[in-house]
Amino acid sequence: MPCAVFGASGYSGVELVWLLHNHPQFSLEYAFSSSAREDAEPIASLYPQLAGQLDVILQPWHSDLLSQLSQQVRVVFLALPHEASAELAPVLVNAGLVVFDLSGAFRLRDPSIHQQAYGFERAANIPETIAYGLAEWTTLAGTEQLIAVPGCYPTVTSLALKPVMSFIDGVPLVNAVSGVSGAGRKAASHTSFCEVSLSAYGVATHRHQPEIAQAIGHDVIFVPHLGNFKRGILATIYVPLQQGVSQASVDTAYEQAYSATPLIRLRQQPPAIRDVVGTAFCDIHAVVHQNHLIICAAIDNLLKGAAAQAVQLANQYFGCDSALGLQQRGGVV
Numbered sequence: 192m193p194c195a196v197f198g199a200s201g202y203s204g205v206e207l208v209w210l211l212h213n214h215p216q217f218s219l220e221y222a223f224s225s226s227a228r229e230d231a232e233p234i235a236s237l238y239p240q241l242a243g244q245l246d247v248i249l250q251p252w253h254s255d256l257l258s259q260l261s262q263q264v265r266v267v268f269l270a271l272p273h274e275a276s277a278e279l280a281p282v283l284v285n286a287g288l289v290v291f292d293l294s295g296a297f298r299l300r301d302p303s304i305h306q307q308a309y310g311f312e313r314a315a316n317i318p319e320t321i322a323y324g325l326a327e328w329t330t331l332a333g334t335e336q337l338i339a340v341p342g343c344y345p346t347v348t349s350l351a352l353k354p355v356m357s358f359i360d361g362v363p364l365v366n367a368v369s370g371v372s373g374a375g376r377k378a379a380s381h382t383s384f385c386e387v388s389l390s391a392y393g394v395a396t397h398r399h400q401p402e403i404a405q406a407i408g409h410d411v412i413f414v415p416h417l418g419n420f421k422r423g424i425l426a427t428i429y430v431p432l433q434q435g436v437s438q439a440s441v442d443t444a445y446e447q448a449y450s451a452t453p454l455i456r457l458r459q460q461p462p463a464i465r466d467v468v469g470t471a472f473c474d475i476h477a478v479v480h481q482n483h484l485i486i487c488a489a490i491d492n493l494l495k496g497a498a499a500q501a502v503q504l505a506n507q508y509f510g511c512d513s514a515l516g517l518q519q520r521g522g523v524v
């Protein structure tokens with residue numbers, strides 16, 4: 192299946208390039224950077240750890256490449272800033288391409304919530320049905336034109352909460368800590384090494400709160416934190432339970448939800464970030480304590496929280512095993 196990656200010079204884009212280059216069913220035909228770059232260059236000039244391993248050329252995207260692209264490629268992955276995706280995705284869909292978009296441009300269904308969360312209007316002229324691709328909870332028909340890949344925090348939080356939603360009695364509280372790669376490759380003072388010191392951010396304002404609420408169908412309190420490590424997210428979630436919910440019923444609910452899903456690991460101990468970094472797994476551990484459920488869940492933000500989930504969805508879309516090409520430990524960044 193010929194494919195292309197936009198935003199291939201960025202963190203989630205380079206992970207996509209690596210996964211697709213090594214995938215048995217996809218062939219990577221184009222890897223685009225922004226048009227702000229003047230020349231094509233080997234991806235190893237930005238990521239020297241790939242020298243001798245990945246001879247992909249990064250090519251600046253220009254719209255006059257569209258007709259060539261749409262003749263040679265069937266599917267595209269967008270790892271772009273939200274506004275850039277909002278502009279480009281409809282153009283690519285109209286050119287007949289299947290688009291997996293890693294940004295937040297198409298995730299929120301309610302236009303006013305979208306406007307408030309992202310600060311720009313939801314794109315007009317978009318396909319009527321946009322799939323929200325939380326991979327373990329979505330069945331793609333293989334006819335969708337645009338698939339919105341969930342955000343990193345919403346992925347780990349929704350995967351942890353969805354199996355136990357019928358037990359809850361109150362608002363779940365989510366504390367999640369992310370590594371700095373979650374903020375992308377571009378330089379910014381608040382994500383530079385000497386500035387980062389574990390702290391909360393976006394308290395009561397983060398755009399992933401409405402996305403999580405939409406995904407689980409319930410209100411949620413969400414507080415993200417930035418930690419001084421490269422990659423990975425650890426979420427600790429406190430769920431008020433209805434009277435009488437037992438550990439056994441919680442365990443059964445997780446087993447029923449995930450016994451047949453190869454990329455979810457139900458753990459006997461709280462997962463550590465290092466258990467999942469470089470993998471496409473989501474690890475989940477849940478314990479009933481008094482009338483609360485305490486869930487600890489971890490993912491790699493750039494893989495299960497971005498590139499690997501996009502490939503998992505593309506696997507499903509084209510009828511492959513959902514974990515195809517995703518079971519080796521890796522990670523470029």
Ligand SMILES: NC(=O)C1=CN([C@@H]2O[C@H](COP(=O)(O)OP(=O)(O)OC[C@H]3O[C@@H](n4cnc5c(N)ncnc54)[C@H](OP(=O)(O)O)[C@@H]3O)[C@@H](O)[C@H]2O)C=CC1
Pocket residue numbers: 197198199200201202203204223224225226227228252269270271272273275293294295341342343372373374375376377492493496497
């Ligand atoms: N980082 C993460 O953990 C996650 C990120 N995401 C989402 O994925 C998307 C990419 O994030 P991330 O990889 O972190 O970002 P980066 O900042 O690392 O990379 C952004 C990429 O987009 C390219 N780009 C920027 N502006 C344009 C434009 N106008 N037209 C075309 N290309 C452009 C950049 O090219 P150039 O290098 O030439 O500037 C670069 O390749 C974002 O929407 C983000 O929200 C989703 C889940 C997790």
Ligand SMILES: CC(=O)N[C@@H](CCC(=O)OP(=O)(O)O)C(=O)O
Pocket residue numbers: 293294295341342343344369370371372373374375399415417
């Ligand atoms: C650590 C950090 O800054 N994380 C990013 C979220 C990661 C991400 O890119 O999520 P989206 O796909 O929804 O943009 C943030 O809080 O904005």
